[in-house]
Amino acid sequence: MSPPPASSADTASLRSSWRRGLTPPPDLDVVQWAERYRRLSKESSNGGRFIASRVEVARGPMLWATEPGVSKITLMACTQLLKTTCIENIAGRFIHVEPCPILGVFPKDDAAETFSKDRLAPMIRDTRVLRDLFGDAKSRDSGATLTHKQFPGGHITLVGANSPTNLAMRPIRLLVCDEIDKYPLSAGGEGSPIDLAEERQAEFKANSLTVVACSPTIAGRSAIEASYDESDQRKPFVCCPHCAAWQSMEWEQVRFDKVKVQFGVTGEIDGQTGGFVFTGVRSLDGMVSYSLNIRADVFVDGTITARKLAAQQLIVNGQLFDFAATQTVPAYSDGILVDASIAVRSNTARVKVEAFFKGSSNLGSTAGPGNFILYRDGIEILNIPASFAIFRGGPDNSLQFYLSSMAIATEEQPGAGNHTYRALHTNGQGVGGVRIFVTEFSK
Incomplete structure (x- = not known):
């Protein structure tokens, strides 16, 4: 029995599908893709076409996703700045241009579900090229769950960092990890969640990409800080409108x-x-x-x-008024002395010097407590014996000295000009650091 003849409509559809299959994807980086195709959802603060210049600080990280030789991107930034937008655009570009297996890792399973409902689903709905790839989720019996969505050439899976089974389930090429400082130290006792996920990139080692993002938390314990320290530590730079020099953005x-x-x-x-x-x-x-x-x-x-x-303090034609503090110079040292220099602006101005030092729990059996001394321009202006206590201790029950923390202060009228104040503790064994504050007061 011969098959029924194909209709002209079937032939046209087949020809169109054939042409689409032979057409290579556009060669676009993430910024070009986002500005051409991405549509921000109405749920966002700036709905409509994505414009990179509105979040210029995100341009660099998005370009790095297709930079030759880059296999890992660390986004350490303040909250509500660029992190999630970068992750969305990078994932969207790969889904459309270079379809591949993608894994998104979040602190917990409910965070992964929230990202799927609040960020991924609206991006697919409002970005036409993605909507065409995923199709109507309601009409697809497979590949359209809340945390696992398939598209031609790949899939995107969203998991919690607390589930070692989900982290090691599938080979992946693109790994995106959000809010990594909130991850558990170990996923079910099997090791770091990021390490477990990165092991799944072995099949794509030549062209795999990992993106980790978070705002830093506690210095020295922050996972995103550690990841940034291991990177080449790129920073956003801006051009000075006056001298045209490029400089990183610092609050100071x-x-x-x-x-x-x-x-x-x-x-x-x-x-x-x-x-x-x-x-x-x-x-x-x-x-x-x-x-x-x-x-x-x-x-x-x-x-x-x-x-x-x-005004707390008013300067008019070089004259100081109101008996108010006009400047304060602080300085700190871990050693036994510290210097602070101040430019006094009037012969009638007064300067208050405050100094502090940290004590020690044990100075040894022969050490004396010493003195805490203040100098101005090499001249001693205050000398106070240190406070201490004596007790017996140690294996031989010998005398021990306990050096207490101490604060001293003095006030003087040094005259206009540059002056250097020094705080020195003469006991070199038990001082845990010296701090000084030099404050100028008008009149």
Whole structure:
């Protein structure tokens, strides 16, 4: 019995499928793929087309995913910045352009399910090329579970880091691990969850990729910090608008300039990590008023007009007023002495020096307690005997000295100019560190 003749529609469909099968995937990196195809879901804060310049700091990590020689990417960043977006775009690009087995690891199984429902499913729904690959989940009896989804050429599986069976279940090429500082130290007693998952990349060793992401937690105990330390430690750089030099973004270098208040506000700026320079603070609408509280040094190039002006300390034409603290210089050393230099700006200014040291539980049987001494420019200005206690101990029940922690302070009028203050403890055996604070007060 001969088969029925094919209809023209069947022939056209077969021809179209044949052409699609012969067409190579687009050669795109993650940034190009995301800007061409990715659509952010309406559940996100910025729905619509993905624009890399809105999260410029994420551009580099996304480009590294296709950089020759890169097999592992460590994303150590603050919360709500770039980590999950990078993971989504990297996974989306590989699903579409280089389909392969993918494993996503999360702290627990419920976190994996939440990612599937809140992040992966909306990305598939709103990104057409992914929606076409996965099809209608309701019409597929297999390959469409909450944590395991199949697509032509591969699959994506989402598991918790606490399940060694799921971590070692399938060979994978792309491994993405989110919030790794929340992983257990061992998955069911079988070892590190990341190590177990990376073992499944053996079949794809030549082109495998691992992405780990998290915000750092406790220094010295953070898994993402340890992973970053083992990497080449790349950082995001920005171009200075004035000198065109490229520099990494550090909070100590942040300065606010040309601040304009358009509407009535009550604001508070904390400048304890660094002073702020305002060259123009004004209200654009004369009908509104505002209050601005600044805890920092403020330098005004022009005039200030205000109904009420209060300052902890005011400098006008080089004169200091208000009997307030104008600057503080701290210094610390693990040894027995520490220096702090300060530029005193007025002959009438007073300087307060405070010094502290940590004691020791045992100075030995022959050591004396020593003295705690303050110097200014090499001249002794305060000498206090250390506080100590004597007790008997050790194998021979000999006399032992206990050196207590101690704080001393003095105040003087050294005159204008540069001055160096030194705190020194003469007992070199039992001092656990010396700290000094030098504060200038007006008048």
